[in-house]
Amino acid sequence: MNNERIFREALLAALVEHAAHHFEEAAHCAYVNGLQARTLLTNSGRTELRLSLTRPSDGAPCSYRIGALAERGLVLHEKVYGDEVERREASLESIRDSLVEDELAEFFIRATALPLGAMAELPRQQGAA
Known part of the structure; x- marks a missing residue:
């Protein structure tokens, strides 16, 4: 098995x-x-892994994607807000619950203008049901 395939499996x-x-x-x-x-x-x-949505203020497509740069053994975090694109390369270790949650919360707030509390309360509400 080659290194790129091993990396993709680890990322998945x-x-x-x-x-x-x-x-x-x-x-x-x-x-x-x-x-x-x-x-x-x-x-x-x-x-x-990708989350795609439409920004409510102007209808612009927004997405947050975590993908493999397998040939380099890196992970790409890509956030798109309409025409604006932010890319950050990181190690596989960047896929941890706390880091992903923080990055996703930042993306969600910027893309939707919803307060952080709207996202933070969701798991507690589901757990209370």
């Missing part, structure tokens, strides 16, 4: 274990607030 495992549920919660929070959002986990050809 990290995304499933540490990131996917946060992306799903953010999509649900968007839905609860009247926004359309979707998540997608892909492992065919390239490995990535």
Whole structure:
């Protein structure tokens, strides 16, 4: 098995274990607030997890994607806000619950203008039900 494939498999495992549920919660929070959002986990050809939504203020497409730069053994965190794109390369260890949650919360607030509390309260509300 080559190094790129091993890296993609490690990234997929990290995304499933540490990131996917946060992306799903953010999509649900968007839905609860009247926004359309979707998540997608892909492992065919390239490995990535993506949250896509439409910014309510101007209809611009926004997305947060965590993907593999397998040939370099790195992870790409890419945030798109309409025409503005932010990219940050990081190690595989950047896929930890706390870091993903913080990055996703920052993206969500900037993309939707919803306060951090709207996202932070969601898991507690679900757990209380």
